[in-house]
Amino acid sequence: MSFSNEVREEIARSITDRDRKFACLYGILLYCRTFHGQQIILQSESPVFAELIPTLFHAVFQTVLKPDVRVTTRGNAQSMYSFTISDPAQIQQICSTYHISPENREINLSNLVNNSLSSFLAGAFFSCGSVIDPNKGYHLEFNTPSELLCNDLQKLLLTIGVRGGQVFRKNMYVLYLKDSEHIEDTLTYMGAQQCTIELMNIKIRKDMRNRANRIRNCDEANIDKVVSAAMRQTEDILWIIRCNRMETLPEELQELAQLRLENPELSLKELGEMLSVPIGRSGVNHRFQKIAAIAKELRSHEK
Known part of the structure; x- marks a missing residue:
């Protein structure tokens, strides 16, 4: 199809x-x-x-x-x-x-x-x-x-x-x-959220492949790990948006979610450096865990 x-x-x-x-x-x-x-x-x-x-x-x-x-x-x-x-x-x-x-x-x-x-x-x-x-x-x-x-x-x-x-x-x-x-x-506006996720996943893979080509010493296993994590984070964020709950998130989670949607190829460390108040990789990971927990709860309500 x-x-x-x-x-x-x-x-x-x-x-x-x-x-x-x-x-x-x-x-x-x-x-x-x-x-x-x-x-x-x-x-x-x-x-x-x-x-x-x-x-x-x-x-x-x-x-x-x-x-x-x-x-x-x-x-x-x-x-x-x-x-x-x-x-x-x-x-x-x-x-x-x-x-x-x-x-x-x-x-x-x-x-x-x-x-x-x-x-x-x-x-x-x-x-x-x-x-x-x-x-x-x-x-x-x-x-x-x-x-x-x-x-x-x-x-x-x-x-x-x-x-x-x-x-x-x-x-x-x-x-x-x-x-x-x-x-x-x-x-997304027309109602094709899953197709949007598919497109974004494809874009993430393309961006990551291009990034790998530019950085010769980049480890392929790490790329896959970052891609998989970015895809999961993007799906969680889009699900929260679909449920009209983005505005209810704390400001620091909203800021991180927006940065991930705009920069699907960046690592957690790079995202942390772009925040209005920069934080380290572990801090960014902790915030994404909060986003994932919220998305999981919304999915359970949907079921």
Whole structure:
């Protein structure tokens, strides 16, 4: 399975209540390629997308509105899933429900309630987004159908501190991210926390390999030990963030957690030297033990 589909699978599991489903379907509809008064077509090669669409339409429109479904096989044996709506009355119902003007599509924030903005972004990703395997590089993009929608999406990402670039390619306005931290923030915001951890783990391995190449006398066993410890610490910190408990930690633990996320390749000694009040390796290790204990307690509550 591609990394993009792993992301889609995980964010699909986060689309749970009706508000999230409403927002997700809005993102899919708004950012699909074909949307006009005569026809709406939703297309993807993702099986997750194919399973999600009927669920979303049922949640929002019950049994009143059902797209026509078509599955075609391409030359590479890859299936293409198409959901088509051609009934003018049904198209009008969609436009009325979501306040969409087919001639001038733009984000209407009144459609997004109860913190469902992340689900809307997930819907946009389902409709026009992709992310490459982080083993090959760092690149996430949205192939948007208009300049207005591209600009709107860029403004939305800025609200979570993510800045992307734009390029016009093959009649599509592409919003792209190449900064690994911005990609991590976007994946986490959309609900793909485990994929974020996978990306960060890959980045840690890359950083450690590069560091090993620069330092000839570096011991391979020590690298593995540092990598494993950094991965565990990063997973604990991300779990605490996912549980919205980061702000409840003592300031010294918050500072250390932020430094670890920003510097996954550094040793405990190096992290200790970067603290506002520097401490030794053992002191840093003691603080990480406290973070691990908090994460363990949160995980037990989750179970």
